Amino acid sequence: MAIESSPTFSESSIDRSMILWIMKRIGNPNISIRLWNGDEFPVTDAHPVACMEFRERRAVFELLRSPSLGFGECYTDGLIEIRGDMLAFANEITRAITDKNDSGYYGPKIRSLLHAIRVNSLNRSRKNVRHHYDLGNDFYRLWLDERMVYTCAYYETRAATLAEAQVAKLDHVCRKLQLRPGQKVIEAGCGWGALAIHMAEHYGVDVIAYNNSREQVAFARERAATKNLDGRVTFVEDDYRNVDQRCDAFVSVGMLEHVGLASFRTLGALVKRCLKPEGFGLIHSIGRSFPDRTDPWIVKHIFPGGHIPSMSEMMRVFEPHKFSILDVENLRPHYARTCASWLQNFEAVADEVADMYDEEFVRMWRVYLAGSSAGFQSGTLQLYQVVFTPRGNNKVPWTREYQYAGTSGKR
Amino acid sequence: MAIESSPTFSESSIDRSMILWIMKRIGNPNISIRLWNGDEFPVTDAHPVACMEFRERRAVFELLRSPSLGFGECYTDGLIEIRGDMLAFANEITRAITDKNDSGYYGPKIRSLLHAIRVNSLNRSRKNVRHHYDLGNDFYRLWLDERMVYTCAYYETRAATLAEAQVAKLDHVCRKLQLRPGQKVIEAGCGWGALAIHMAEHYGVDVIAYNNSREQVAFARERAATKNLDGRVTFVEDDYRNVDQRCDAFVSVGMLEHVGLASFRTLGALVKRCLKPEGFGLIHSIGRSFPDRTDPWIVKHIFPGGHIPSMSEMMRVFEPHKFSILDVENLRPHYARTCASWLQNFEAVADEVADMYDEEFVRMWRVYLAGSSAGFQSGTLQLYQVVFTPRGNNKVPWTREYQYAGTSGKR
Numbered sequence: 001m002a003i004e005s006s007p008t009f010s011e012s013s014i015d016r017s018m019i020l021w022i023m024k025r026i027g028n029p030n031i032s033i034r035l036w037n038g039d040e041f042p043v044t045d046a047h048p049v050a051c052m053e054f055r056e057r058r059a060v061f062e063l064l065r066s067p068s069l070g071f072g073e074c075y076t077d078g079l080i081e082i083r084g085d086m087l088a089f090a091n092e093i094t095r096a097i098t099d100k101n102d103s104g105y106y107g108p109k110i111r112s113l114l115h116a117i118r119v120n121s122l123n124r125s126r127k128n129v130r131h132h133y134d135l136g137n138d139f140y141r142l143w144l145d146e147r148m149v150y151t152c153a154y155y156e157t158r159a160a161t162l163a164e165a166q167v168a169k170l171d172h173v174c175r176k177l178q179l180r181p182g183q184k185v186i187e188a189g190c191g192w193g194a195l196a197i198h199m200a201e202h203y204g205v206d207v208i209a210y211n212n213s214r215e216q217v218a219f220a221r222e223r224a225a226t227k228n229l230d231g232r233v234t235f236v237e238d239d240y241r242n243v244d245q246r247c248d249a250f251v252s253v254g255m256l257e258h259v260g261l262a263s264f265r266t267l268g269a270l271v272k273r274c275l276k277p278e279g280f281g282l283i284h285s286i287g288r289s290f291p292d293r294t295d296p297w298i299v300k301h302i303f304p305g306g307h308i309p310s311m312s313e314m315m316r317v318f319e320p321h322k323f324s325i326l327d328v329e330n331l332r333p334h335y336a337r338t339c340a341s342w343l344q345n346f347e348a349v350a351d352e353v354a355d356m357y358d359e360e361f362v363r364m365w366r367v368y369l370a371g372s373s374a375g376f377q378s379g380t381l382q383l384y385q386v387v388f389t390p391r392g393n394n395k396v397p398w399t400r401e402y403q404y405a406g407t408s409g410k411r
Numbered sequence: 412m413a414i415e416s417s418p419t420f421s422e423s424s425i426d427r428s429m430i431l432w433i434m435k436r437i438g439n440p441n442i443s444i445r446l447w448n449g450d451e452f453p454v455t456d457a458h459p460v461a462c463m464e465f466r467e468r469r470a471v472f473e474l475l476r477s478p479s480l481g482f483g484e485c486y487t488d489g490l491i492e493i494r495g496d497m498l499a500f501a502n503e504i505t506r507a508i509t510d511k512n513d514s515g516y517y518g519p520k521i522r523s524l525l526h527a528i529r530v531n532s533l534n535r536s537r538k539n540v541r542h543h544y545d546l547g548n549d550f551y552r553l554w555l556d557e558r559m560v561y562t563c564a565y566y567e568t569r570a571a572t573l574a575e576a577q578v579a580k581l582d583h584v585c586r587k588l589q590l591r592p593g594q595k596v597i598e599a600g601c602g603w604g605a606l607a608i609h610m611a612e613h614y615g616v617d618v619i620a621y622n623n624s625r626e627q628v629a630f631a632r633e634r635a636a637t638k639n640l641d642g643r644v645t646f647v648e649d650d651y652r653n654v655d656q657r658c659d660a661f662v663s664v665g666m667l668e669h670v671g672l673a674s675f676r677t678l679g680a681l682v683k684r685c686l687k688p689e690g691f692g693l694i695h696s697i698g699r700s701f702p703d704r705t706d707p708w709i710v711k712h713i714f715p716g717g718h719i720p721s722m723s724e725m726m727r728v729f730e731p732h733k734f735s736i737l738d739v740e741n742l743r744p745h746y747a748r749t750c751a752s753w754l755q756n757f758e759a760v761a762d763e764v765a766d767m768y769d770e771e772f773v774r775m776w777r778v779y780l781a782g783s784s785a786g787f788q789s790g791t792l793q794l795y796q797v798v799f800t801p802r803g804n805n806k807v808p809w810t811r812e813y814q815y816a817g818t819s820g821k822r
Contacts, residue, residue: 031659095803099803099805100803101785154810155809156810289729289730289733289735289736289802290730290731290733293728302725310726311726311729311730311736312722312723312726312727312730315722315723315726318700318722319700319702319721319723320701322700322701322790323700324700324741324743324790324793325722325739325741325793325795326740326741327739327740327741328738328739329737329738329811330735330736330737332735332807333805333807333809334809341746377805379666379735379802380803382735382736384579386672391509391700392506392509392510392789392790393790394744394788396570396741396743396744398566398744398745399565399567400740400811400814401815403811404810404811404812404814404815404816405815
């Protein structure tokens, strides 16, 4: 009997060693591991926050081959299961990777280990339309707030709901732009039109908003018409690069991430061309604390072609055109919470989503939303709001107190 | 008679053409020109804000040879005189140069034309000690505020005096650092100790402040002793690079400008080493909206070895060490006003200063202070306050409202 069980024991021991080696490389997260044969063991002495189950040996090899792609694809396909809270798991893995990287022993390649669960972006690019915006309004309506805002919210108080925090974000952006009635605003990348409509409705400005997604533009136009704002807000189904008007304010929320570094300077040139000398601009974007590549799983499955910039990289939009940076705010913790809210909403309708698409789709989105939240929670991802103006504009606010003095300008 | 006057007329005409050519290159400022022979003519049709008098032909050649050095040195030596308001003149010249450069026809070399009057820095470096800090406390006491703060003030209201605005700046910095009693703060480059003393006195923290100027440290120690704070504030006469303690907050106001770009990463490494994982840092520095060289006159006469960084350049302090940028505020208009206040105070004691040194010294400082104010007024220079924390610190303020809710934490 001992002879018969010996190979099994030996194989299991090798599997265990390989997995523990992978875990060591990602900073020994406080999780437990469960194998396809029922064996279970912890990675560290600490209480595990969740259990990562390898349902087939193949998953181990997939993780060894490409940790990021391996985890994301194995989880999607059901070869890996997470027992316990998915967000807690994602946070713990990302924390471990971040701490490990802080020691400085490993380069960008190891930084990307299990990147799938510290996902990079919540925004679209040309190619990710298939996975993202072509999914249709009905899908997003299930778990976004009623205004369909698919960018970082701003929780003015910790008690705020997602819907309240999205309105607060719209107001925060409007205040920073110091909108005044009658001004003309250009918005590049307007999603379902929430900000454009909010600016026109509550700040009395005229808005031209660009978006190259037909379905989103149709939705936004309908919303504007319902509010009798179709004379004030023009939704243009076109690329932002074709903006050709002059404006008092330029705003772009959650578009820079998919513009691509090589086009940053072009975007700046466009803003330079359209923004009046005393105008203000605001660019809101996911960022990084240092330059790094986009995670391979994200590139392949969620968000091709984009780039999450560090602050110095972001400056390629502004410095060639001599814009004066007035104000940068980092809303990182707000995006961790926003993504967690989305995940919670998403889980509540997971069955419905599975009926619309399939179970793999639900699992892929779960990794994406949990990983995004963890990315912000760990500091792998940042959220920068940058306010700028043409150099030499002296009609700038004397202090930033106006940003915190109620909803100034709102009506 | 016509034959005799002809050469004079011709010479004058050549001088005039040369000067108008120089003026065209700097964007045709609205000034008038007066020659050594009494001839006077305007540069543009607009009402001239001041008159630039060439007292000798040599000054024209000096300006042609090196506009920046030429203007600064000729003014100092009395070969050029400004009739009318010096600050208005500096602002107009700088405005013209800035507008000209915005057209994009000329490169950095022409950007530096008459740089002397859009001077780059108000801070020291190793070599400028001769012109700056070795001038002694008695000199600065004549025209700085009573706390001897030699960096950008913060005018919370437009009615604030320089002294009030300097205190407001100290509080603004303390609020941004979220100081709590008992914390340890490291200050790199502490000048005459105003911030260090203010932090200990009003926020209950212990401060170690570095400065390599013996006279400033002696002054600061005496001030601290007078307030019975010598147990709370330690002034170390040493280079900031020798900081070897751990701290809850790291602050540096007006030092980065003379650190030199090549040492930015080293400065960041030092902060990384001493700042606790949940600590906050603030670096306050003159900046630019795009990378450019330091003006030759400044390099030669005022401020050798330094570099005024653009925002992307400033990131070399933070990104290699993965600091998370939390908040950037641009106080540019405040520094224009601060410099103008200093100039006003300086002019009031100009005779006294001339007795201490000489008339050339007074003229050099006049160009420096007026040029600095004009540099900030025109947007050639910016003033960035950057708040940062180690990546992954989740004990960050939820919003920035605390910065504007009275003097929180102050006692």
